[in-house]
Amino acid sequence: MLTRRQARLAWLLVLPTLLVVLLVAGYPLAQVFYWSLFRADIAFVEPPEFVGLEHYLYLLQDPDFRQALWNTLRFTVISVTLETLLGLAIALIIHSNFKGRGLVRTAILIPWAIPTVVSARMWEWMLHDIYGIINILGVRLGLLSEKVAFLARPELLFASIVAVDVWKTTPFMALILLAGLQLIPEELYEAASIDGATKWQQFWTITLPLLTPALVVALIFRTLDALRVFDVIFVLSGLNPATRSLAIYNRQTLIDFQDLGYGSAISVAILVLIFLFVVFYMRTLGKEALR
Amino acid sequence: MKLLLRVLNRALFYVLVAFVVVYSVFPFYWAVVSSFKPSGELFSTDPSFLPVPFTLEHYQNVFLQANFGRNLLNSLIVAGGATLLSLTLGVIAAYALGRLPFPPKNAVLYIVLAMTMFPQIAVLGGLFMLLRQMGLFNTHLGLILSYLLFTLPFTIWVLVGYFRGLPRELEEAAYVDGATPLQTLVKVMLPLAGPGLVTTGLLAFIAAWNEYLFALTFTVGDAVRTVPPAIASFGGASPFEIPWGSIMAASVVVTVPLVILVLVFQQRIVAGLTAGAVKG
Numbered sequence: 001m002l003t004r005r006q007a008r009l010a011w012l013l014v015l016p017t018l019l020v021v022l023l024v025a026g027y028p029l030a031q032v033f034y035w036s037l038f039r040a041d042i043a044f045v046e047p048p049e050f051v052g053l054e055h056y057l058y059l060l061q062d063p064d065f066r067q068a069l070w071n072t073l074r075f076t077v078i079s080v081t082l083e084t085l086l087g088l089a090i091a092l093i094i095h096s097n098f099k100g101r102g103l104v105r106t107a108i109l110i111p112w113a114i115p116t117v118v119s120a121r122m123w124e125w126m127l128h129d130i131y132g133i134i135n136i137l138g139v140r141l142g143l144l145s146e147k148v149a150f151l152a153r154p155e156l157l158f159a160s161i162v163a164v165d166v167w168k169t170t171p172f173m174a175l176i177l178l179a180g181l182q183l184i185p186e187e188l189y190e191a192a193s194i195d196g197a198t199k200w201q202q203f204w205t206i207t208l209p210l211l212t213p214a215l216v217v218a219l220i221f222r223t224l225d226a227l228r229v230f231d232v233i234f235v236l237s238g239l240n241p242a243t244r245s246l247a248i249y250n251r252q253t254l255i256d257f258q259d260l261g262y263g264s265a266i267s268v269a270i271l272v273l274i275f276l277f278v279v280f281y282m283r284t285l286g287k288e289a290l291r
Numbered sequence: 292m293k294l295l296l297r298v299l300n301r302a303l304f305y306v307l308v309a310f311v312v313v314y315s316v317f318p319f320y321w322a323v324v325s326s327f328k329p330s331g332e333l334f335s336t337d338p339s340f341l342p343v344p345f346t347l348e349h350y351q352n353v354f355l356q357a358n359f360g361r362n363l364l365n366s367l368i369v370a371g372g373a374t375l376l377s378l379t380l381g382v383i384a385a386y387a388l389g390r391l392p393f394p395p396k397n398a399v400l401y402i403v404l405a406m407t408m409f410p411q412i413a414v415l416g417g418l419f420m421l422l423r424q425m426g427l428f429n430t431h432l433g434l435i436l437s438y439l440l441f442t443l444p445f446t447i448w449v450l451v452g453y454f455r456g457l458p459r460e461l462e463e464a465a466y467v468d469g470a471t472p473l474q475t476l477v478k479v480m481l482p483l484a485g486p487g488l489v490t491t492g493l494l495a496f497i498a499a500w501n502e503y504l505f506a507l508t509f510t511v512g513d514a515v516r517t518v519p520p521a522i523a524s525f526g527g528a529s530p531f532e533i534p535w536g537s538i539m540a541a542s543v544v545v546t547v548p549l550v551i552l553v554l555v556f557q558q559r560i561v562a563g564l565t566a567g568a569v570k571g
Binding site (some may be wrong): 027113 | 402418
């Protein structure tokens with residue numbers, strides 16, 4: 001009796017959330033799928049016209065889309081790799097015992113807390129071609145032979161964007177990995193050192209295998225985030241085709257060009273891309289993580 | 292010899308630690324220092340590493356010239372609203388999902404989880420049209436509703452974990468005393484979930500406070516526009532006169548409260564982040 005009443009109550013309690021999910025996710029998503037099959041502008045100035053898969057066919061040969069896809073993939077692979085390595089290094093440092101460990105953990109939370117837009121602008125100032133502290137210090141310390149316009153040359157602009165993203169998101173990586181490290185029982189290391197294993201061997205045979213679940217989770221989160229990158233690139237380089245990400249190209253098509261049909265098709269493509277990555281991760285690493 | 296090596300090793304380690312700290316903190320430190328420097332000193336090729344000479348002119352400019360105060364208030368309303376709404380909806384849903392027997396529980400959890408997976412950009416067009424149809428374009432409520440897309444799933448995931456962790460006996464004792472499930476939620480479970488609420492509330496607030504894409508797309512002008520798009524578009528009359536002092540002052544104003552919150556609640560935030568991530 002109580003169980004049935006409880007089930008009814010449960011439905012009642014979940015209902016508002018389900019309605020919200022439907023409103024802000026389900027319905028808009030259905031709209032995006034629907035309008036991707038039409039030639040339509042976002043204000044419906046012209047009556048929409050059904051074009052079937054035309055937008056998807058165009059997508060395959062759109063050089064702007066291809067460039068944005070390339071930019072996004074390049075950004076994702078490079079920044080996630082750097083964040084993982086750096087995050088792992090920082091996690092290992094914080095995991096070891098030393099004075100002021102709490103302080104360091106607090107310090108690395110600061111980049112995470114700063115809004116992406118703000119961190120992009122802070123770095124924009126630090127990378128200023130004349131008065132930027134990086135140029136000034138770089139020249140003074142002999143790291144740069146002369147001042148560099150980091151945000152003006154395409155390759156340096158891309159590298160700068162990656163650097164800002166790595167700075168901002170490495171803490172997240174480090175914290176997840178630190179949580180993973182803390183789950184590894186200390187006795188394993190004691191046993192290993194009694195058996196004469198070096199620190200390096202311990203890292204490869206104990207730390208890394210046992211850290212894999214945390215690593216996979218962090219990788220999935222960061223990869224999905226990187227694939228939808230918008231803020232950091234938009235603030236540092238706007239609509240510049242050399243660095244424009246899929247999300248930026250998507251918003252430009254939808255809002256600036258008012259092209260609801262084609263813009264929706266790009267949205268669907270991004271969803272498919274992300275879905276493919278999730279499947280790929282689940283296939284290759286998921287078994288490890290779920291072991 | 293061995294001792295020397297150990298000392299050297301230790302020293303190297305602390306150099307590494309120092310490097311990590313400087314790397315993490317310096318950009319923020321530099322923004323703070325820059326925001327207090329008069330323009331003359333700001334545009335110098337031999338800058339000092341301390342805010343000397345010291346001035347508040349950039350802070351005055353930010354609040355007097357631009358609509359920054361308005362943006363700040365908008366951010367407070369929107370982030371606060373999204374947080375409160377997520378917590379309210381999230382608590383009642385998470386209680387059901389975490390404590391009540393209820394057949395399609397996992398299906399609901401997966402729907403919520405799927406919501407965190409798909410990118411904001413993928414629903415941008417659909418949400419844009421929805422908000423316009425509902426007359427919520429360029430309103431606080433419109434932004435708050437759209438922010439539920441990412442604040443609500445996260446809130447639910449973390450709170451479900453919290454509710455699951457609470458001992459069963461408490462609830463049973465309440466039932467024996469004749470309390471209804473709803474009374475049990477409000478009088479017994481809610482107070483116990485307090486720490487969970489603080490954590491998820493903070494994380495939701497930070498996420499909403501930092502959001503850029505929706506704020507940029509669903510608002511026009513400064514009446515509703517929040518801080519991130521305002522700071523992103525802060526510019527001078529020409530690209531050659533970007534008011535870096537004001538930008539840094541504005542950046543410091545929006546960041547300092549967050550940094551303080553994060554420092555005060557750091558342990559909980561780390562716990563929340565890792566819980567949310569590990570479960571997700």
